[in-house]
Amino acid sequence: MPAQNDQAIVLRLSDFAETSQIVTLFTPGHGLVRLIAKGARRGTKQRFAAGLDVLEQGDVSFHPAREAGQLGTLNEWVQRDAFAGLRRELARLYGGLYAADLVASLTEEEDPHPGLFEDLRAMLTELSGTGAPLAVVAAFQADLLSALGYAPNFDQCVGCRRPRVPGAPAYFSSTAGGLLCRDCEAHYVEKRRLLKGLADTTPRTGDARAWLGLQDYHLTHLAGRPFKSAAALWPALGLVRR
Secondary structure, eight states: OOOEEEEEEEEEEEEETTTEEEEEEEETTTEEEEEEETTGGGOOTTTBBTBOOTTOEEEEEEEOOSSTTSOEEEEEEEEEEOOGGGGGOHHHHHHHHHHHHHHHHHOOBTOOOHHHHHHHHHHHHHHHTTOOHHHHHHHHHHHHHHHHTOOOBOSBOTTTOOBOOTTOOOEEETTTTEEEOTTTGGGOSSOEEOOTTGGGSOTTTSOHHHHHHHHHHHHHHHHTSOOTTHHHHHHHTTOOOO
16 A cells, blocks of 8 residues: 555653554544654654654655554654644643644544544644633534534523523533423433533533533543543643543
8 A cells, every 4th residue: 555644743751662652643635543653762863853742743655554453563753743733731731632632532544534633623722822721622622522413502401402591500421412491301320510600601612621521521522431641631721620
């Protein structure tokens, strides 16, 4: 198979042998890509112009894996944006690592989401600039859920299908996929009470702290496990994870 070329954002790196690494990339044209970068830990100008680091964007050339479950091979990496501003505050860095964890955990190989790639790139740009980490991360959670088809339904109760009553007490169920009114919530074991009025807003217009916690709750249920990156993000944002 001929070499493939694409843009990419580095989501994860892990050491492999003495001189190589396994790199997980997110690309607009190929989705999630897992490659072995031979010799990356002793990087050369010819193959890896600026080395490899997590949360950087670049141009990649690679040979895909021959069979499912195997690793492809990284041929060349040229860094284009290091998002250097992420390193100036822990909240910004951990916000980027959390976003990378979400994408690596919830997307698939050979399943491209070019819109989500742009959302991730824009999110890292905002975090490395002046964007407020809480608001930026909450907005990206919403973008991710929408791109993957898991956005919750807050327009109506998912139990009885009655329209949401603005300001009324309500619950959220990840299993059911959205809002539960007070009449229906008793029939669901898995649920979480919503902050009053939260469902009348969006992650971009409402309480970013409440939206961040709610969407992480939903994403954790979708992934079937807690995200390790959240353990560092919450304290950095001054939050307590529930």
